[in-house]
Amino acid sequence: MDWGKVASIFFILMALTSNASFVYGGDPYNLVITVAMSLIATLLKLGSRKTLGAELMATSLVADLHLIPAVVAFFGFGNTALATGLAIGALVANFISVALITIDTILDTLKEEDEAF
């Protein structure tokens, strides 16, 4: 089993699910966890050589750039509506990340099959 891939997918999914929890429940803990998970998911793409590495990095950065202002809006200014709106934006980026990593996994599998021949 490729533990690097496990870690990468784990943090991407954690970012998505905790973000969904925050959007649904508005709990501040969820927002803090979402930011941390999203930042870690971005870091895991640092130096990545995946087929869709650049696309994954870009979507992760989009999510981060939504979530960090969301934290500032939520805890700094108490603007829950703005924070939730930004978190929804990040959620879309999280979904795209999951879609991309699925495509990437399929491409990797096909490449491995090609190389096996």
Add this chain to the structure above:
Amino acid sequence: MAWQHPLLRSTSARPPGDLFDALARLRPPLILTILLLLTGTLGYMAIDGFPFLDAMYMTVISVATVGFGEVHPLSKAGRLFTMGLIMGGFAVFTYAIGVFVEVVARRDLFALMGVKRMETRIKALSDHYIVVGYTPIAQELARVFRRRGVTFVVIEGEANRLRQVKNDGIELYIQGDCFHNASYKRAAVETARGIITTFKNDADNITVAVTGRIFEEQTGRDLFIVSTCSGPEAKARLERVGADYVVSPDSLIGNRIGALALRPPTKGHTSILERVAYGEYTELDLREVVVGEGAPVVGKSIRETDLRRKTGAYIVAIKRAQKKVRINPAPEEVIQPGDALMVIGTPSQLGQLDAFAAAEEQAPEPAQARQD
């Protein structure tokens, strides 16, 4: 194969030690730092009910061990948590500093970033030559190419030769296995003009020639493959596997020394003709062009073509199929399709020839030309 941390493992064929590896080394300490900040912030929020900003501030000053006072009074549980956080923070920060120093200093992060920039430049190249292996012959070739402004990329993986590449100030090179497809892709083989291999070992040259032919099939782009060889037998093999032109260094050197012995140069004088022939004199050049069917000069005499007035270049010889080379042809000589014209002129004058000959440019064949 040695075990590698999953976060550092790569699926690509790129050689270890590049920018990607250096960046990957930074991931674990950065991730641990984020996890530490997350734990601290959530801990203070949950244990002592700190607001988010205060909890994060408390975490940072605890982890950084700066010794600022507590933002809010801490409960017993809060104090125990702070002690754990400080110890964890110390361990993580020590580890992080170690990794940062190792990546920046030992792996020379800035040099790796320079290599990455160079590879980006290589990706944008077209019509360049790929010189496989920085052998002594390749070194001389690199000098000629640089003098003549020919763009080329060197592929070299052997440490000593790579050091020589850097010492010689070669601008574009790929640090990689000379026989690995990934190295050729990194050298932008799909847009290259040709591949040159000058290894002493014929088997190595054959491998490079075959690799070039495989890329030719994959990309559909013609590559001009030039190789050196150890003797006639190896030459035949290399031509058979697809090398377009095979040069025997021994034969070349023998011919040149023979020519010198027959016509010894005046002491202290370097022949201009020789310098032109070997590309050492950049103001003047020789070029051989084959006249194509329907070219503007076909059926015209040399005088009628008015080539000299229009371009400034001068036809010094014509080689017609299965006939002797006509040196200094008469102005009345009529040019026919398939004629190989040897033209002398400045590089810019010679650059205009295609418009007249409308033929495929033949790569220079210095050895053969001299032998003829």
